[in-house]
Amino acid sequence: METSITILVATVVVSFLCFNHQVLFRAFAFAPILVVHRFEIHRLITHGFVHANWTHLLVNMFTFYSFGIYVEGAFGEMGFATWAFAALYFGGMVAASLYDLIKHGNDPNYCSIGASGAVSAVLFTSIFLNPWSKIYLFAVIPIPGILFGGAYLLYCHLMALGSDDNINHNAHFYGALYGFFFPAFLDRSLLSRFFDLLTS
Numbered sequence: 001m002e003t004s005i006t007i008l009v010a011t012v013v014v015s016f017l018c019f020n021h022q023v024l025f026r027a028f029a030f031a032p033i034l035v036v037h038r039f040e041i042h043r044l045i046t047h048g049f050v051h052a053n054w055t056h057l058l059v060n061m062f063t064f065y066s067f068g069i070y071v072e073g074a075f076g077e078m079g080f081a082t083w084a085f086a087a088l089y090f091g092g093m094v095a096a097s098l099y100d101l102i103k104h105g106n107d108p109n110y111c112s113i114g115a116s117g118a119v120s121a122v123l124f125t126s127i128f129l130n131p132w133s134k135i136y137l138f139a140v141i142p143i144p145g146i147l148f149g150g151a152y153l154l155y156c157h158l159m160a161l162g163s164d165d166n167i168n169h170n171a172h173f174y175g176a177l178y179g180f181f182f183p184a185f186l187d188r189s190l191l192s193r194f195f196d197l198l199t200s
Contacts, residue, residue, distance in 0.1 A: 003085045004068035008061055011115060014049035015057045025050060030097055030112040036105040044101075048093045048115040056114060064119045067126040074129050080186055088182050092121025096175035100168070117171035121179030124149060128180050128190070131198050146198065152176065 018025040030047035034040045051057035072085045096117020104110035126133070131146040143151075153176060160169035183190045 003082065003089075004064070004072045007086075007089060008065060008068070011049050011051075011061060012057065015051040018050045019053070025113075028113075030100070032097075032101045032104040032110055033106060033108050035101060044094045044097050045090060047097070047113050048090075048118050050113040051115070052113060060115045060119050064115065064122060067119075067123050071122055071125050071129065074126075075186075078187070084186055088121055088125055088179060089118045091182065092175045092178045093118040095178035096120065096168075096171035099170045099174055112168050112171065114168070114171075116168065117175030120172045120175035121182065124176040124179035125182055128183050128194055131194065149176070149180070 014028070018028060028043070028046035028050045030043045031040075035043050051060065068085075068089075071088070075084050075088075093115070097112070100110070100112060123135075127135075127145040127149045131144070131149075133145050134142040135145050135148040137143050137148065153173060156169045156173040156176070159167070160173060184194075
């Protein structure tokens with residue numbers, strides 16, 4: 001619980017600072033061309049602490065808090081080291097950025113911000129650990145996590161193909177995939193547990 005709360009507080013503070021300081025905003029944003037040509041690899045992480053506005057920040061942090069507390073607690077009960085949750089979150093942030101790093105590595109106009117990829121990783125780890133738990137769509141409609149996850153991945157894929165809504169759907173998609181398989185990297189026996197839960 002301590003790691004997730006620390007991440008949440010740090011993200012709120014840094015995002016707030018970046019709302020009013022464009023120099024800091026530009027220094028932290030994910031610009032693939034600067035990662036590739038200037039080796040500014042810090043951007044693979046720092047962009048997750050920057051958000052476009054309060055709505056963007058609050059949606060991400062509400063989702064992160066809702067599932068992050070559960071996942072971090074579950075990791076503790078399973079005996080995983082304290083770094084495991086941080087590896088999930090920040091690894092999800094990097095994994096969510098790799099596709100765009102390759103695709104836009106020479107694009108001077110491409111920029112991405114926000115913790116959505118990392119938050120998707122945490123959400124999908126929660127689905128892996130408890131596939132039939134309910135996720136409330138629009139905070140109202142209960143949907144089993146495994147069904148929500150499948151629909152979410154399909155939606156992200158389709159939107160990434162033809163949307164111009166300024167949302168990085170690829171980051172959501174790849175962050176989610178990373179989060180879904182991450183627990184099995186920590187303990188391969190969790191794959192059997194997942195299938196047992198899925199069919200029970």
